Amino acid sequence: MSKATTELDFFGLDKNQTNNAPKPMFKKTLDRRRSFREMQGAISKMDPEIIKSLLASGANRSDSSTRSFSVPSTPKEDHPHRPSSPLHAPLSRLELVSGTVPMTIFYNGTVSVFQVSPNKAEDILKVAMETTPKNDKSMEKDLSVIPPTTLGSKLFGKNLEGDLPIARRKSLQRFLEKRKER
Amino acid sequence: MEDPDTKKPRSTPRNVDDVISLVIPYVTDARDRASASLVNPTWLRADSETREHVTMALCYASSPDRLSHRFPNLRSIKLKGKPRAAMFNLIPENWGGFVTPWVNEIALSMGRIRSVHFRRMIVSDLDLDVLARARLDELEVLKLDKCLGFSTDGLLTVVKHCRKIKTLLMDDSSFLEKDGKWLHELALHNTSLEVLNFYMTELTKLSPRDLATIAKNCHRTLVSAKVGDFDMLKLARFFNAAVNLEEFRGGALNEDPEKPDKYTKLTFPPKLSRLGLTYLGANEMPIIFPFAAQIRKLDLLYALLETNDHCKLIRKCPNLEVLETRNVIGDKGLEALAQYCKKLKRLRIERGEEDEGGLVTQRGLTALAQGCKELEYMAVYVTDVTNECLRTIGAHLKNLRDFRLVLLDQEERIIVADLPLDNGVRSLLMGCEKLRRFALYLRPGGLTDVGLGYIGRYSPNVRWMLLGYVGETDEGLVEFSRGGCCPKLQKLEMRGCCFSERAIAAAVMELPSLRYLWVQGYRASMTGEDLRVMSRPYWNIELIQARRVPEVDERGEVGEVEHPAHILAYYSLAGQRTDCPPTVRVLREL
Numbered sequence: 001m002s003k004a005t006t007e008l009d010f011f012g013l014d015k016n017q018t019n020n021a022p023k024p025m026f027k028k029t030l031d032r033r034r035s036f037r038e039m040q041g042a043i044s045k046m047d048p049e050i051i052k053s054l055l056a057s058g059a060n061r062s063d064s065s066t067r068s069f070s071v072p073s074t075p076k077e078d079h080p081h082r083p084s085s086p087l088h089a090p091l092s093r094l095e096l097v098s099g100t101v102p103m104t105i106f107y108n109g110t111v112s113v114f115q116v117s118p119n120k121a122e123d124i125l126k127v128a129m130e131t132t133p134k135n136d137k138s139m140e141k142d143l144s145v146i147p148p149t150t151l152g153s154k155l156f157g158k159n160l161e162g163d164l165p166i167a168r169r170k171s172l173q174r175f176l177e178k179r180k181e182r
Numbered sequence: 183m184e185d186p187d188t189k190k191p192r193s194t195p196r197n198v199d200d201v202i203s204l205v206i207p208y209v210t211d212a213r214d215r216a217s218a219s220l221v222n223p224t225w226l227r228a229d230s231e232t233r234e235h236v237t238m239a240l241c242y243a244s245s246p247d248r249l250s251h252r253f254p255n256l257r258s259i260k261l262k263g264k265p266r267a268a269m270f271n272l273i274p275e276n277w278g279g280f281v282t283p284w285v286n287e288i289a290l291s292m293g294r295i296r297s298v299h300f301r302r303m304i305v306s307d308l309d310l311d312v313l314a315r316a317r318l319d320e321l322e323v324l325k326l327d328k329c330l331g332f333s334t335d336g337l338l339t340v341v342k343h344c345r346k347i348k349t350l351l352m353d354d355s356s357f358l359e360k361d362g363k364w365l366h367e368l369a370l371h372n373t374s375l376e377v378l379n380f381y382m383t384e385l386t387k388l389s390p391r392d393l394a395t396i397a398k399n400c401h402r403t404l405v406s407a408k409v410g411d412f413d414m415l416k417l418a419r420f421f422n423a424a425v426n427l428e429e430f431r432g433g434a435l436n437e438d439p440e441k442p443d444k445y446t447k448l449t450f451p452p453k454l455s456r457l458g459l460t461y462l463g464a465n466e467m468p469i470i471f472p473f474a475a476q477i478r479k480l481d482l483l484y485a486l487l488e489t490n491d492h493c494k495l496i497r498k499c500p501n502l503e504v505l506e507t508r509n510v511i512g513d514k515g516l517e518a519l520a521q522y523c524k525k526l527k528r529l530r531i532e533r534g535e536e537d538e539g540g541l542v543t544q545r546g547l548t549a550l551a552q553g554c555k556e557l558e559y560m561a562v563y564v565t566d567v568t569n570e571c572l573r574t575i576g577a578h579l580k581n582l583r584d585f586r587l588v589l590l591d592q593e594e595r596i597i598v599a600d601l602p603l604d605n606g607v608r609s610l611l612m613g614c615e616k617l618r619r620f621a622l623y624l625r626p627g628g629l630t631d632v633g634l635g636y637i638g639r640y641s642p643n644v645r646w647m648l649l650g651y652v653g654e655t656d657e658g659l660v661e662f663s664r665g666g667c668c669p670k671l672q673k674l675e676m677r678g679c680c681f682s683e684r685a686i687a688a689a690v691m692e693l694p695s696l697r698y699l700w701v702q703g704y705r706a707s708m709t710g711e712d713l714r715v716m717s718r719p720y721w722n723i724e725l726i727q728a729r730r731v732p733e734v735d736e737r738g739e740v741g742e743v744e745h746p747a748h749i750l751a752y753y754s755l756a757g758q759r760t761d762c763p764p765t766v767r768v769l770r771e772l
Binding site: 104182 | 271276354486508534535588590591650677765
């Protein structure tokens with residue numbers, strides 16, 4: 001096992017999760033026996049391009065490719081060429097039109113969701129990798145799951161009442177927007 | 183190979199258990215079946231072997247293999263995925279509800295399936311491929327209802343392999359349109375289509391000629407067509423061919439000021455009684471007058487009519503049973519309904535834009551209650567409401583099974599003078615004894631803790647509730663969920679409430695039938711720990727984390743909207759989810 005490199009818990013995962021982890025894990029060092037199976041299942045749900053770029057930019061220089069985990073070069077037979085697996089596939093109208101996908105970043109007590117193109121995502125990840133100090137355990141803590149309730153109060157302020165506008169049905173919203181154009 | 187069981191029906195039944203296997207196939211109501219299956223193992227088996235349809239209100243409540251194991255001869259399934267709030271853009275698109283494991287199970291071990299309905303789920307082309315190849319000509323019904331994730335390639339595969347399909351629906355689904363081949367393929371080969379629905383799908387590559395061909399080939403069977411916005415003139419051939427069509431929604435009436443008679447020559451199929459024409463305006467309205475008397479169902483949600491236009495049209499539809507429209511209908515329109523549409527059973531009034539004018543208040547609702555006594559379903563967005571009006575509804579609308587009221591929060595505050603609505607709500611609930619679904623969405627001050635207690639006490643048959651901005655303190659929830667309250671409440675949705683996590687969790691523990699809870703906007707604790715109060719076996723607790731979602735406003739500027747956290751909790755036999763996106767956090771042993 002190679003030396004621990006920086007673990008960037010981008011997806012806000014508790015590293016103490018068991019094999020029944022619901023979330024995809026991305027660790028650059030891993031115990032192959034225990035987590036390979038869950039890794040395969042989890043990784044196949046992520047965009048292979050992003051994983052590849054992350055590996056390429058972040059892998060320890062002395063680390064040979066056999067040690068760090070390998071992205072399957074051919075898609076598994078139960079996954080189509082077009083990544084239609086759960087985490088990546090569901091493309092909204094916006095995404096289909098603009099070619100972007102959502103990227104969620106947990107940082108310093110805030111959550112942000114951005115629509116980015118895969119290239120942009122790569123760039124962002126690269127920058128994050130470069131600026132992250134190595135072997136910084138406290139960093140890991142910051143990036144791990146922040147109880148959503150604290151987020152809730154931070155984002156929302158103290159008074160919830162009257163802050164939630166009445167939501168409109170999607171289909172009706174689309175029609176009303178079209179109506180304005182007529 | 184003879185099944186020994188088939189010999190049984192011929193001999194004289196020896197006891198009740200023998201009889202049940204003969205009788206149970208005729209029991210079709212799901213609740214009856216559920217009760218019967220609890221009697222003893224023989225009855226359970228009789229039900230299991232003959233159950234034809236199952237609806238799962240939440241696909242995560244159980245697992246595919248459990249379903250197929252218990253009901254090996256299922257012919258029809260309906261699964262729902264995302265919370266209802268997804269229809270209002272409140273749930274992350276990738277939240278979950280993947281059909282993959284279900285489709286795989288159908289392919290593997292559910293060999294009698296001929297009808298599949300997925301609602302608010304995520305479907306891929308591969309899923310459609312697997313399903314199509316597994317069921318082939320035996321698949322008769324496929325409904326992709328408010329789904330996303332696939333493309334027209336997937337539809338093409340279905341149409342190619344399932345030649346005898348009778349119902350193909352993709353209403354309000356979000357998918358990639360590559361071409362119009364799937365419709366063309368239907369036109370080439372299908373002669374059994376009864377229902378075709380691609381309403382609200384923004385498809386642009388379809389050929390009206392294919393649609394006309396389908397109408398011609400399936401003229402005997404085609405009864406319902408809900409299509410995208412083809413200009414209505416392009417559908418003329420379609421209408422001429424679809425001689426047995428009873429329902430049509432969609433098309434587009436694109437007014438041309440230089441050609442005021444553009445659509446006057448349009449003829450409609452003779453049996454048409456359920457109708458919705460997109461962009462229907464005052465000028466085009468007369469084209470439906472010739473058959474208005476036979477219209478039973480009218481969809482004006484996507485029409486461009488004003489209040490007076492509504493009145494003019496309503497007057498001509500004495501047989502109207504179902505009306506959907508926006509609040510531009512106004513009190514005047516409701517008064518017209520009360521006067522002319524005595525058979526009205528279902529009314530839905532959605533919230534339009536403020537510039538449309540037309541307001542719905544207690545004036546219209548009172549007239550409606552007094553005039554349309556057959557109403558079973560009523561969903562209204564109102565600008566003003568009174569206790570007296572609610573009392574009147576309770577006094578007159580004895581057939582009401584589903585009542586939903588949203589009090590709009592308009593910019594120029596029309597002062598709602600008669601708050602709180604405690605007494606009116608109590609009278610309504612006491613009067614409408616058959617009520618099974620109830621939604622009340624108000625504003626701070628709209629309903630006190632006492633009023634919330636009334637809801638709890640006077641809803642003996644209600645199974646689903648949506649409560650928005652009700653109550654004042656946690657005490658309200660305590661009253662709502664006290665012993666004996668809401669005995670049949672299975673699904674509770676709450677939004678914008680002032681209750682603490684602890685109070686919510688405590689209320690959950692009191693409600694005997696509750697199997698599904700959704701909350702957005704509540705007083706969260708620092709760590710989510712207070713939800714521990716509702717920790718129990720088989721009860722999954724999830725949080726959709728607070729998010730900032732980029733949104734484009736009217737000026738085209740990209741801003742960020744804050745979405746506070748949601749609690750989602752439900753009973754499941756399948757354990758905790760293993761397919762969550764990053765925004766969903768599963769709470770383990772707290």
